[in-house]
Every structure is written in structure tokens, then in C-alpha cells.
Amino acid sequence: MCSNYEPETREQYLLRYFGVKPEKLKERIGEVVWPTHLAPFIRLHEDGSGNRVIEDGMFGLLPHFAKELAFGRKTYNARCETVDQKPSYRDAWEKGRRCIVPAQVVYETSYESGKAVRWRVHQPSGIPFGIAGIYNQWRAPDGKLQWTFAMLTCNAEGHPVYKRFHRPGDEKRMIVILADADYERWLTCSPEEAKTFFKQWTGELETSPVSGVAPRRARSAAKER
Numbered sequence: 001m002c003s004n005y006e007p008e009t010r011e012q013y014l015l016r017y018f019g020v021k022p023e024k025l026k027e028r029i030g031e032v033v034w035p036t037h038l039a040p041f042i043r044l045h046e047d048g049s050g051n052r053v054i055e056d057g058m059f060g061l062l063p064h065f066a067k068e069l070a071f072g073r074k075t076y077n078a079r080c081e082t083v084d085q086k087p088s089y090r091d092a093w094e095k096g097r098r099c100i101v102p103a104q105v106v107y108e109t110s111y112e113s114g115k116a117v118r119w120r121v122h123q124p125s126g127i128p129f130g131i132a133g134i135y136n137q138w139r140a141p142d143g144k145l146q147w148t149f150a151m152l153t154c155n156a157e158g159h160p161v162y163k164r165f166h167r168p169g170d171e172k173r174m175i176v177i178l179a180d181a182d183y184e185r186w187l188t189c190s191p192e193e194a195k196t197f198f199k200q201w202t203g204e205l206e207t208s209p210v211s212g213v214a215p216r217r218a219r220s221a222a223k224e225r
Contacts, residue, residue, distance in 0.1 A: 001077050001108075001166070001173045002151055004032050007039040008102035008128040017128055017180060018042055018102055020054040032107070035060045035076040036069055041135055041149045042100040044187050052187070055135075057147030062138035063088045069146070078134060078150045080176065080198035084191065089150065092134040098187055098194060101131040101151055106175060107210070108165040118210040121161065123203070130183055132176040132197055152176040154198050161205045177201040 008014060009028045015021050020042055033039040038056050045051045060072020065087075078089045105122045106129065123129060135149040156162035156174035163172050176197060178186055186197055 001153055002106045002131075002175050003076060004034050005106040006031060006104045007033055008104050009040060013128055014040075014054065014102060018052065018054075018100065018130065018183065020052045022054050025054060025056060033059050035073045040102060041133060041147070042102065043097070043135055050188070055147045057135060057149045059150075060148060061089065061092065061134060061136055061150035062146065062148040063091060063136060064138070066138060067141065069140075072148060076150055077153045077173075077175075079173075080152055080154045080195070083134065083152060089134060092136045093191055096191060097135050099133045099135045099149055100178065100183055100186065101129075101133045101149065103129040103131055106131075108162070109167075110164050110209075111166075111168055112164060119165070120208050120210055122206055124206055129175075130178040130180060132178050132186060152198070154200060156200060159200050161207060162200075174200065177203070179203070 007028065009025060011022060011027065022040070025040055037059050039059050040054050041057050042052050042054050045053050058069065058072055060076040061078070062069070062071055062075070075088050078086070083089045084093050105120050108119050108121055110117050110119050132152045133149050134152065135147065138146050138148050140146060152175070153173045154176050156172040159172065159174060162174040166172055178197065182197065186194065
């Protein structure tokens with residue numbers, strides 16, 4: 001699972017690795033995103049051109065029946081095994097609302113030492129993650145529209161890195177990481193074909209423990225509305 005991460009917001013990296021050029025997105029180097037915070041995600045333009053666009057959305061997918069932004073605190077990770085079944089995600093999945101979540105670093109917790117220790121996980125050489133996600137545009141009770149998204153996760157049992165994380169006895173989970181060569185197919189293929197991406201990442205990952213405590217959970221979408 002991933003409940004906090006550093007988004008990729010650098011213009012040159014978004015253009016080089018994801019083929020998008022942000023027009024209104026501000027660089028937020030080192031910022032840590034938590035559920036209900038705003039962060040970028042990449043989707044296909046609705047005009048059918050096949051062009052990619054980048055949006056600022058809330059981390060935590062809101063289905064049409066959600067009554068408030070706080071609902072996103074429990075819908076930021078969607079399990080691959082049930083994304084096509086759970087009411088919160090089913091509509092977005094069936095309608096092909098798949099996206100890519102650009103990230104520099106994701107954070108996970110290890111209990112190997114007997115206590116919770118926060119770890120950084122990233123790719124070598126500063127290459128950003130392209131995390132598989134789904135999105136929805138939610139209409140609030142006051143009529144305002146809000147982009148929202150969730151990351152997809154898969155089972156991580158036996159993974160050389162992710163088997164070290166999460167509480168003892170809990171299922172090992174990890175984000176679904178996409179290869180850059182697969183970005184186009186992930187965004188354009190059918191929902192059934194998209195399930196072929198539901199597998200553990202086999203590429204190299206680098207990790208390191210983080211000293212100190214996790215940053216405060218500030219700057220939620222609710223505060224920015």
C-alpha cells in the first residue's frame with residue numbers, strides 16, 4: 001500500500017518521461033502527499049485525440065455517491081483483485097478512467113527492527129515512477145467539480161523489496177508500477193486487457209530508512225477549495 005509519497009512535478013521530467021507539459025502545475029519539490037491532498041495525475045484528453053493531459057487531483061478517489069472529501073481517506077489505494085467489483089471503484093474502472101500517477105519517491109513502513117521505521121523507495125538515477133491509477137471527476141454537494149484518483153495495488157508476497165514492509169501478519173501489498181513503454185497501452189486498452197498489468201514490479205528499486213518523524217498531513221484538497 002502507499003499512503004504517502006512525493007509527486008513528480010518537475011516540468012522537464014514530466015515532459016521527458018510522461019509526454020506532458022504542465023501549464024498551471026507548480027513544482028513542489030520534496031512535498032509529501034497524503035490522502036485528500038492535491039497531486040498530479042495523467043490521463044487521456046476527453047476529445048478522443050489520444051493526447052495526454054495532466055491534472056491536479058485529490059489523492060483518494062471519490063465515487064459519485066460520496067458526500068464529502070473525507071471519503072477519500074479510505075479510497076486512495078484500489079486493490080487489483082477487486083477494483084472491478086467494489087462500488088467505490090467499479091464505475092471508473094468499467095468506463096476506462098485509467099491514469100498514471102507520477103511520483104519521485106514512495107514511503108513505506110518496515111517493522112523488521114521491532115518498531116515502525118519509515119523507508120524511502122525510488123528508482124535508480126532519479127527516474128520517476130509511473131504508478132497505475134484510476135480517476136473520477138466528483139461533483140460536490142455545492143456543485144463544484146473535483147478531480148480525484150487512486151493508486152492500484154497488488155499482492156507483494158515474495159517481492160525482494162516490498163516483502164520487508166507492513167505490519168507483521170498483514171498482507172504484503174505494493175503499488176502497480178508501469179514501465180514507460182507501457183504507458184500508452186495502459187491508458188488506451190480495454191478494461192480486460194488492463195488486468196494484464198496487475199503484477200509485481202521486477203525492475204530495480206532503491207531504499208533507505210528515513211530519520212525523524214513523518215511530515216504533518218497538511219494542505220488537503222478541502223483546504224484549497
